[in-house]
Amino acid sequence: MRRFNIIEPRSIDDACEILAEDEDAKLIGGGTALLILIKHGILLPQTLVNLKKINDAAEITFDSTSGLRVGGLASIYDVESAPAVREHYPLLGKACHVVANIRIRNMATIAGNLAHADSQSDPPTALVAFDASVELSKRDGKRSVKLADFLIGSYETVLARDEILTAVLVPPPRTNLTGTYLKFTTRSSEDRPCAGVAAWVCPANGTAGEARVVVGAVSPAPVVLSEPLATGQSLTADMIAEISRKAAAAVDPIDDLRGPADYKRQLVQVLVRRALNECVTD
Numbered sequence: 001m002r003r004f005n006i007i008e009p010r011s012i013d014d015a016c017e018i019l020a021e022d023e024d025a026k027l028i029g030g031g032t033a034l035l036i037l038i039k040h041g042i043l044l045p046q047t048l049v050n051l052k053k054i055n056d057a058a059e060i061t062f063d064s065t066s067g068l069r070v071g072g073l074a075s076i077y078d079v080e081s082a083p084a085v086r087e088h089y090p091l092l093g094k095a096c097h098v099v100a101n102i103r104i105r106n107m108a109t110i111a112g113n114l115a116h117a118d119s120q121s122d123p124p125t126a127l128v129a130f131d132a133s134v135e136l137s138k139r140d141g142k143r144s145v146k147l148a149d150f151l152i153g154s155y156e157t158v159l160a161r162d163e164i165l166t167a168v169l170v171p172p173p174r175t176n177l178t179g180t181y182l183k184f185t186t187r188s189s190e191d192r193p194c195a196g197v198a199a200w201v202c203p204a205n206g207t208a209g210e211a212r213v214v215v216g217a218v219s220p221a222p223v224v225l226s227e228p229l230a231t232g233q234s235l236t237a238d239m240i241a242e243i244s245r246k247a248a249a250a251v252d253p254i255d256d257l258r259g260p261a262d263y264k265r266q267l268v269q270v271l272v273r274r275a276l277n278e279c280v281t282d
């Protein structure tokens with residue numbers, strides 16, 4: 001086994017300083033993805049910067065005007081069990097609850113999940129459905145990037161080498177929104193998704209109405225479809241069938257261990273239909 005140094009900064013500023021000074025330093029959150037890459041020799045960092053000792057970096061706060069702020073170091077379990085998530089963003093809680101198993105969810109951080117950017121993941125699909133952004137911090141300051149622009153491909157993001165994903169920011173929930181997250185696995189119930197669908201419906205109510213679907217795991221990044229709803233208009237069975245067909249046409253699945261591409265395309269059509277039906281009958 002190769003030797004490496006572990007540094008444990010006590011603040012985000014200190015962690016940013018280390019990244020700015022050491023080009024070989026690699027961040028570690030829960031380690032559930034990174035340690036596998038190190039074990040297989042795919043990544044061989046000389047210095048690991050363990051973020052888990054930083055106080056307050058896992059805090060989850062909610063405010064009805066600014067929305068939800070999830071500290072990057074929050075575990076996936078912290079997110080699914082946060083009262084604000086359960087009350088205002090149950091769709092997000094559902095997507096976090098179906099990640100792997102409780103041992104992984106306790107270790108894995110939300111920032112690690114998003115920064116790793118494995119396309120076969122659950123939380124990004126739900127967060128994109130809510131127009132979430134990520135806060136990226138470095139020595140010289142911070143920027144905020146829409147998650148949909150942050151995830152640019154399979155294992156590809158716009159994160160710079162010296163940046164830390166310090167928070168996920170979710171806009172305030174719309175009133176009267178009903179949503180769900182459906183995941184389908186083909187190998188075991190704890191597996192990564194073969195396909196995942198986040199869907200919500202919000203009738204026109206002073207603000208513009210919309211039905212939105214985000215499909216994950218079957219394209220390099222989540223695919224978003226949106227259908228405007230006029231005042232008094234609800235989603236009909238025909239509209240649901242049409243959105244399901246469009247979703248199946250919009251994704252770009254590949255043949256892999258979780259199933260052939262054609263199968264996944266059909267699966268998307270079924271999952272989108274089920275998810276939207278669940279939203280309108282809730």
Ligand SMILES: Cc1cc2nc3c(=O)[nH]c(=O)nc-3n(C[C@H](O)[C@H](O)[C@H](O)COP(=O)(O)OP(=O)(O)OC[C@H]3O[C@@H](n4cnc5c(N)ncnc54)[C@H](O)[C@@H]3O)c2cc1C
Pocket residue numbers: 026027028029030031032033034035051072073098099100101104107108109110111112113114115116120121122123159163164165166190191192193
């Ligand atoms: C058996 C198993 C089953 C799984 N099943 C699922 C599943 O069903 N659904 C699903 O969505 N995921 C699944 N996963 C993936 C899991 O969710 C990710 O491994 C995890 O979220 C990564 O988080 P982490 O904190 O452990 O990241 P780490 O392993 O610590 O880091 C991952 C990457 O992110 C970088 N990084 C970490 N933190 C930061 C930060 N704050 N800022 C910038 N970069 C950072 C690291 O440098 C590294 O490149 C599974 C993983 C395993 C091992």
